[in-house]
Amino acid sequence: MTDHSIEEAKRQAAIRAVEDHFSPEATYVGIGSGTTIIYVVEAIKERSTNPHIRFVPTGYQSRQVIVRAGLTPIAFDSLPEDTMLDVAFDGADEVDEELNCIKGGGACLFQEKLVAERARKFICVADYRKDQPRLLTNWPTIPIEVAPISIYTVLHSLRLLGSPNPQVRDGLLVKAGPLKTDQDFFIIDAPFPSLLTSSDVASGLGAGDGTDGKWQVETLSKEIKLITGVLEVGLFCGMDGVQAEKARNGGLGTGSGLGGQKPVAVYFGMQDGTVKVRTSTAK
Template structure:
């Protein structure tokens, strides 16, 4: 499977997501390669006269949205987000997600839960029978005492915890925090794990997105598949 093929599947999922966008909407704009495809596709709608406003989850996304003609709301506004659209690093059969590979998980989660509808775009390789194993769980932590926080995460998960680095230095989120990637063989109960992790002082947010996704759009070699979450 080539990167070109995967890019095409992401693009097809992004184009399908345009069906959920209506004139005058406020959109939550995710971060990463699949979200980028969606934002660029939105640019064609804006160029054709559609009026859209957006909430950005990263500086990278803000720059791309500006180039695409999308007016961004201020970070400190109260956002009436109609639809948020983002990618995911893993999705299990219950629509639980791992996100944070790009390091924007905190802002992404704030935007996702603030939206009336959250749409997740992936290529088919991101669908997994269970979370973990092939992708570590990103956890955003404050820098103060981060080694103690990492040790507590290791004790809870019985897994290897690695500080994320970039260009030989600790990776910093846009909020100035660190990310530790937790390499777990299998996450059997994402909801329980997420709750337990939030009891550890120093953890800002986890990359587990539980009961967030309303629509899953998957680009596959056979075409685009769309699924809707069913909840009580």
């Protein structure tokens, strides 16, 4: 596939996702980071007839995309405390069969997770290369955002969890030092063996707790998050927004008290120009 064909796959996925999930009656819409999101914003611009919609970016780059489209951005911390986003659109570096995602290739994972968990539904838009049966099949590492002072502690802890060679991500100019996020934190990219899904664990393919060298997605995410110095982990797993809402209404609560991390649907632009949609109910 040529670069042009891949970009066209992204565009078609974005158009379909916006057609299905963007409403001109929305009040707040989350806008993620990455190249695919440019096409999402273009599609929203074509369909939006409501100048009062406020768009919440996940970082500097996505805010510029919103502004260039003539739409109105609002900072995440300007949202009223009890307000949910109607929908959030974002990409992913890899998506597995259960819609768990790896995100953070663009170093915006902390704000991306804030926005995803604040949305009633997170819609993921990607090209066919991101569609894999298990996480860490094609994408090599888990991005982790860490406080600069803690990097050696975190690197050591990741090795103890089974990551063979975690690395601090360099900036565009290596001589300038590590890449810095919008929070002035660093990114550690940690390789692990391909991650098990919850179905894998239920089927007896592994305990998923690292004892046999195999980790289940959500279990590993929680273990990494417990390391002192870690701000956020680039694994988007657990509940999706619809499941989180049901839990809240049932009085069960969620870890964030708001929405879920996983998308309710993923739109993959395919090589042949079609769009493949996978939902949280798909097998």
